[in-house]
Amino acid sequence: MSTRVAIVTGAGQGIGRATAARLAADGLHVVCVDRAGEAAERTATTIRDAGGGATSYAADVAKDQDCVDAVEAAARLGEVAVLCNIAGISPFSSGIAQVGEELWDRVLAVNVKSVFLMSRACLPHLVAAGDGAVIVNMASVHAFAALPESAPYAASKGAIVALTRQMAVDLASAGVRVIAVAPGAVDTPSSYTGARGLGADSQELGLVKDRHHLGWLAEPGDVAEAVAWLASPRARFVNGSTLVIDGGMLAQLPRQG
Numbered sequence: 582m583s584t585r586v587a588i589v590t591g592a593g594q595g596i597g598r599a600t601a602a603r604l605a606a607d608g609l610h611v612v613c614v615d616r617a618g619e620a621a622e623r624t625a626t627t628i629r630d631a632g633g634g635a636t637s638y639a640a641d642v643a644k645d646q647d648c649v650d651a652v653e654a655a656a657r658l659g660e661v662a663v664l665c666n667i668a669g670i671s672p673f674s675s676g677i678a679q680v681g682e683e684l685w686d687r688v689l690a691v692n693v694k695s696v697f698l699m700s701r702a703c704l705p706h707l708v709a710a711g712d713g714a715v716i717v718n719m720a721s722v723h724a725f726a727a728l729p730e731s732a733p734y735a736a737s738k739g740a741i742v743a744l745t746r747q748m749a750v751d752l753a754s755a756g757v758r759v760i761a762v763a764p765g766a767v768d769t770p771s772s773y774t775g776a777r778g779l780g781a782d783s784q785e786l787g788l789v790k791d792r793h794h795l796g797w798l799a800e801p802g803d804v805a806e807a808v809a810w811l812a813s814p815r816a817r818f819v820n821g822s823t824l825v826i827d828g829g830m831l832a833q834l835p836r837q838g
């Protein structure tokens with residue numbers, strides 16, 4: 582039986598790193614793709630040290646040729662059956678009055694165009710893998726509710742929800758499921774950068790905690806666990822939808838007074 586390969590973008594740190602480790606624990610050979618090649622290699626080394634299979638690949642997923650090359654390298658290792666599009670950037674402090682065209686284009690390219698490019702490059706391999714092939718995309722609660730001054734990020738995450746639905750419809754007959762996850766605040770390096778962008782320091786991430794019904798931030802592993810389930814045959818009837826993983830944040834109305 583050929584090696585079953587999962588490609589995880591943004592695997593250098595945060596949610597991508599945790600997802601790579603979780604999929605490797607399920608027995609997949611994980612190709613850890615990240616623009617930060619050294620970080621991707623650190624993730625791959627950690628997985629190999631734990632007895633799993635992993636290879637790193639340095640690529641900017643906003644660039645078509647990088648995506649094509651990364652997928653070709655992954656396909657040489659086995660059957661590419663899982664693609665997790667997790668790489669993303671989250672520059673806040675960018676309402677439509679202030680955001681420059683360059684920043685807008687960059688956020689949409691890294692967060693959304695990358696999903697199209699990586700999925701397109703993987704498609705022949707996913708179709709060949711047949712039933713059980715799956716793409717998991719990374720949305721966010723920002724697709725459904727807004728914080729001030731997050732225009733490009735919110736637009737990018739809303740687009741991922743729509744693109745996920747579209748790809749699920751288009752690829753169902755080929756046996757490829759496409760799903761998204763929409764986390765609330767997750768305790769990763771970029772959460773702290775994001776908090777600073779909104780004028781908060783890391784202590785004030787407590788504000789974010791208060792908005793979670795459960796009262797705590799998610800660990801990257803909480804999201805990775807859901808992705809691993811969605812990517813497995815145990816979720817074989819889940820398709821085209823977006824799973825919100827936010828501790829109840831979106832369920833809660835703002836407090837009065």
Ligand SMILES: NC(=O)c1ccc[n+]([C@@H]2O[C@H](COP(=O)([O-])OP(=O)(O)OC[C@H]3O[C@@H](n4cnc5c(N)ncnc54)[C@H](O)[C@@H]3O)[C@@H](O)[C@H]2O)c1
Nearest residue numbers: 591593594595596615616641642668669721766767769771
């Ligand atoms: N952290 C949160 O609270 C949260 C909540 C909801 C959704 N998300 C989403 O989850 C994803 C991961 O978030 P995180 O907090 O782990 O981020 P992070 O910044 O900790 O990690 C992102 C990784 O993606 C890589 N990356 C960025 N641009 C890239 C590119 N062009 N090509 C290849 N790799 C690139 C970075 O080098 C980094 O290793 C993002 O899409 C983010 O929008 C995060």
